[in-house]
Amino acid sequence: MAADSQVSFSDPRHESAVVAAWESFLKGEVRSGEALRSLVDASWQRSLQAQVDPHARSGPNPLPDADLYLLRERQRELLEASAPVMACARDFLAETGTLMALADARSTILTTEGDVPALHSAETIQLVPGASWSEATCGTNAIGTALAVGQPVQIHSAEHFVQGIKRWTCSATVLRHPLDGELVGVLDVSGLSQTYSRQTLALVVTAASRIESRLAANEMERRYRLLEHAMGRFAGHDGVVLFDRRGNPIKANEHALLAVEAAGGRIDLAGGGRVPELAAGRLGRQPGRGTLPDWVRPEWLEPLIVQGEHLGTLLVVPPSAAPTRAPSLPSAPRAAAASAQRAPTANAFSRLVSSDPQLLDAIGKARQLARGRTPVLLLGETGVGKEEFARGIHGDSGGPYVALNCGGLSRELLASELFGYAEGAFTGARKGGLAGKIEASHGGTLFLDEIGEMPLDMQPNLLRVLEQGEIYRLGENTPRRVQFRLITATHRDLRKEIAAGRFRMDLFYRIAVTSLRIPPLRDRKGDIELLARHFLERFRREQGSPAGDIDAQALGLLQAYPWPGNVRELRNVIEGAVLLSDGPLLTRSALPREFIESAEAGDDNPPVPGGVRSIAEGEEALIRNAISASGGNLTLAARQLGIAKSTLYAKLQRYGLSR
Incomplete structure (x- = not known):
């Protein structure tokens, strides 16, 4: 704490010593460093190198009104985000003798608010909109020094480099864009020396945080509109990468990684990797390849204009794009390490058995996705093999593979499983607490199945964990840093869930940076026989029996059945049939009667108790049936469903149901 105080806070008790140090500094004499903070000393050195006049009476003249108007138009986003804070300052700082100033990233003041007498006093030193208060112009001051060091600072009285502003005390902190950390401005509170307070710096930091939060919210709203506008552009065989208005890549299709690498570039969705040349207002300002990364061709870029606003840019890389430059080759050890880290093993997807072009194409795309760390959303019906895809994408990328199914758990149990808990967090909590699945996946992959539940x-x-990289165990106030790759899966249409108010749009766009649809088994008729023989061989081998075969009649029934449970259901049917078979030949008699009746009827919706195939497939209908059968007794309905009563209440709210 002592070091932080020395860097950030002034101490008026050292005023006379600082004055003496300033006089000695201007004479070039050796001076004592006891009273002078290193922050101020370094700033004085920069001021001297910039040839700032230490005897100046004020800051520079402000911009003409026309130039200030144009500057404010360019900084409209920052001004709109800070408007509530500045309006609050107008009332909060009244009769305090202080003012609040908002400046851009070049130290030019955009607007001021606060105590009226303080605003009048500020005019005498040109602390007004349009004036530049950089260190190179005004020497040591809170606005310029905060921008120079990139952190909160407090400059009091004699610590200023220029004599004419030594009557003032000021506290400032930089403003950074929350989505990529770019320095976008500075917020300052200033007043005459007698208004000094250490708490002023805390006020500035808090106000700046509010502005940054509004910047983030505004930017996320623009991203949602951009994604909605561009969602239909990710199909096809081109590599497609979507950049937001600041040049940050936010979504790519499954072909993008290889297409960009073939062109000689690299896109890192997980780590940011901003391309400033693609920011709104810069793209096309100076046409030609010289303003773009070497590997990007201008004809691949398409600005996306929505209602007159440039929201982002689409990069479309043809699959046959040749490298525009020879990529630098890493040394052999580094190349080997990179290959070991990013490339999945050849058998990472070996558990996926198929000869179907649709599924083989999905596997090929999954292999591409396995090379990066981008969040992936797997789409497909229950039992289609989403977890096998998740394991394949994880491959040998290092770190643990942790899976959790979000369906079928009460809210309380899901929260403790996901986030963990501290000792004493609730009755029955394990001594010493318990790490949750997120924490356990640190350095590896977290697979959340049925994320729609x-x-x-x-x-x-x-969402907070994904954006901040921190997790709080239940009952704890101390954050724990986590880093993991997220893979999610669902059988639900999350867009419909968003429209119904059951799933957050911001979370959807965070987990669906890339998505992969897995076709159901009924659309892969050729895989039915292949998988049936695969499972037959597997289960007979586990029994210590030689490989068997499937007779034509049984195989015909397998082909005719609609497989609502997909590969999982087929595996279970074959496993049961192997146990009931008297010999190596699997016949009709070994198959379940309900299965045979459904296959012979050719019914795409095989009969099951309650008229619903599964909770995952028809949860709402299953709950309706249970409540109806129990006569509205929710305790009995929950018991019949095999879930906690609290879980049933939550699901009633989800589906808008009542007794």
């Missing part, structure tokens, strides 16, 4: 009020907690 996650309770709505829990979704912001997951």
Whole structure:
């Protein structure tokens, strides 16, 4: 704490010593460093190198009104985000003798608010909109020095380099864009020396945080509009990468990684990797390849204009794009390490058995996705093999593979499983606490199956983890840093869930940076026989029996059945049939009667108790049936469904149901 105080806070008790140090500094004499903070000393050195006049009476003249108007138009986003804070300052700082100033990233003041007498006093030193208060212009001052060091600072009285502003005390902190960390401005509170308070710096930091939060919210709203506008552009065989208005890559299709690498570039969705040349207002300002990364061709870029606003840029790389430059080759050890880290093993997807072109194409795309760390959303019906794809994408990328199914758990149990808990967090909590699945996946991969089942009020907690890289165990106030790759899966149409208010749009776009659809088994008729023989061989081998075969009649029934449970259901049918078979030949008699009846009827919706195939496939209908059968007794309905009563209440709210 002592070091932080020395860097950030002034101490008026050292005023006379600082004055003496300033006089000695201007004479070039050796001076004592006891009273002079290193922050101020370094700033004085920069001021001297910039040839700032230490005897100046004020800052420079402000910009003409026309130039200030144009500057404010360019900084409209920052001004709009800070408007509530500045309006609050108008009232909060009244009669305090202080003012609040907002400046851009070049130290030019954009607007001021606060105590009226303080604003009048500020005019005498040109602390007004349009004036530049950089260190190179005004010497040591809170605005310029905060921008120079990139952190909160407090400059009091004699610590200023220029004599004419030594009557003032000021506290300032930089403003950074929350989505990529770019320095976008500075917020300052200033007043005459007698208004000094250490708490002023805390006020500035808090106000700056509010502005940054509004910047983030505004930027996320623009991203949602951009994604909605561009969602239909990710199909096809081209590599497609979507950049936001600041040049940050936010979404790519499954072909993008290889297409960009073939062109000689690299895109890192997980780590940011901003391309400033693609920011709104810069693209096309100076046409030609010289303003773009070497590997990007201008004809691949398409600005996306929505209602007159440039929201982002689409990069479309043809699959046959040749490298525009020879990429530098890493040394052999580094190349080997990179290959070991990014490339999945050849058998990472060996558990996926198929000869179907649709599924083989999905596997090929999954292999491409396995090379990076981008979040992936797997789409497909229950039992289609989403977890096998998740394991394949994880491959040998290093770190643990942790899976959790978000369906079928009560809200309380899901929260503790996901986030963990501290000792004493609730009755029955394990001594010493317990790490959750997120924490356990640190350095590896977290697979959240049935993400669409996650309770709505829990979704912001997951979103916060994904955005901040920190997790709080239940009952703890100390954050824990986590880094993992997220793979999610669902059988639901999350866009419909968003429209119904059951899933957050911001979480959807965070987990669906890339998505992969896995076709159902009924659309892969050729795989039915292949998988049936695969499972037959596997289960007979586990029994210590020689490989068997499937007779034509049984195989015909397998082909005719619609497989609502997909590969998982086929595996279970074959496993049961192997146990009931008397010999190596699997016949009709070994198959379940309900299965045979459904296959012979050719019914795409085989009969099951309650008229619903599964909770995952028809949860709402299953709950309706259970409540109806129990006569509205929710305790009995929950018992029949095999879930906690609290879980049933949550699902009633989800589907808008009542007794």
